[in-house]
Amino acid sequence: MELSRAVRTAITSGHLAHLVRLDPDGTPQVTLVWVGLEDGKIVAGHLGIWRKVANMRRNPRVVLSMETGGQAANGLAEYLVIHGRARITEGGAPELLQRLARVYLGPEVKFPPMDNPPPGYVTRITPERIGGVGSWD
Helix, strand or coil: CCCCHHHHHHHHCCCCEEEEEECCCCCEEEEEECCEEECCEEEEEECCCCHHHHHHHHCCEEEEEEEEEEECCCCCEEEEEEEEEEEEEECCHHHHHHHHHHHHCCCCCCCCCCCCCCCCEEEEEEEEEEEEECCCC
């Protein structure tokens, strides 16, 4: 699925995304993540094999939601919802997190704020369906 310019702008504008996955018992599990784009995929970095990483490895179905900072004609806050499939790769998280930190925290920040961070994991989400309130709905 090709992402529209409006969707790409929303994803790269520094708004936190809610990443929803499923726990083994089927209940939703959500966390906030920084997101960016690489080769048409939505990316997020994780330094450890946290619950979210384990859940996506087991079941790749995910949903991202984020407010975009815009306002719809009806007065509602614009928001973006992306359903997709996640692929986890090992390594590259510190470099991705540093790139995303420039968007989320500022151009001069060092992130992760440690020497020699672990290689971590990168999530690449392939969008399958887009919704929400905005020029993409």
